[in-house]
Amino acid sequence: MKSTLPTTFATALMALVFGFLGAALWSYSGLADNRTRTFLLDNPDMLPQMAQAYQQQEAGKRLASIGNDVYAPFEGVILGNPQGGTVLVEFTDYNCPYCEASLADVDRLVADNPDLKVVVREWPIFEGSDVAARMALAAGMQGKYEAFHAAMFENGPVTPESVERAARAAGLDLDRARTDAASDAVTVELARNATLAQSLGFGGTPAWVTSDAAFEGAVGFEGLKSALEGSGPQTGG
Structure with missing residues (x-):
């Protein structure tokens, strides 16, 4: 969006x-x-x-x-370097075409900066996205978030069938993943992400947070890089 x-x-x-x-x-x-x-x-x-x-x-x-809550990741739901000192937070939805378009930009940022930690906040705002967001968090609990994240965008849009395909592609233990996806911990995390997004004034995905900025939109690689460098998001590829 x-x-x-x-x-x-x-x-x-x-x-x-x-x-x-x-x-x-x-x-x-x-x-x-x-x-x-x-x-x-x-x-x-x-x-x-x-x-x-x-x-x-x-x-x-x-x-x-809102303090530091937005930077605290859910278990395993991180791209890039888990110990990285440069942090980018992304609010995402698997049915959002602009989130999918931003995937390559995030991958490029991670490849270019070995110190970058991307904290992903699952925020299912499109109809039907909840099931994918829950499975994504379950994948994080198995240490396979990155693989599921990429596979889900490849297999979208979100349906029960596409979620299962992505889960299998990521190598998840499906029985455990289904249990974890329905857990209170996952429910609480999704509610937390919605509250954080609301507190930050976000109205759609993708939305981003750096150390000193919060903004929305598919701003492209250069826009994200500029924001991480502290010069504010600039539109463009």
Whole structure:
């Protein structure tokens, strides 16, 4: 699911921009609202820049409010280096085409950075995705999350049959996996992920968290790399 800027947010942001700049320009230059409007029309690149800055600021506040919980992985549900010092958190859904499209970007990040730990948070928001998310967490409990994660995207969309194919491809003990998938531990983890996503203001998948940023969308390899480097997510491949 792509991240979009809701109309209500855009309207509020425009009011904020015009209000702030209007007040500032009036205070410092004696300019009235019509000149503020002209200034903004002459400098339209300011609006998306301010929108991005505002979103990053609000995301930073939300991230600070939830502490370190978002970085704590469920047992075995990690890609890359489990002991890595650079951490990327991904909220994902196996029925999300943008999550599937981002798989190669994450794989590339892991290949390029041996210190990268990717904490995956299963967040089944699409219809029917819950069964795959549960089996994915069960795979983590067997130390085979990475294999199931890749196989599930290869075998999607999610159906009971495709989940079983992915589980077999990953080499899971199916009897144990079915039991684990229905366990309280898995149920609690899925509820925790939904709560974290809500607390961070996420509306869709994929969604990402770094040490200092939280954002949504299939932003591509360079976008994720920029976010990990602390320069904020930049769109593009």
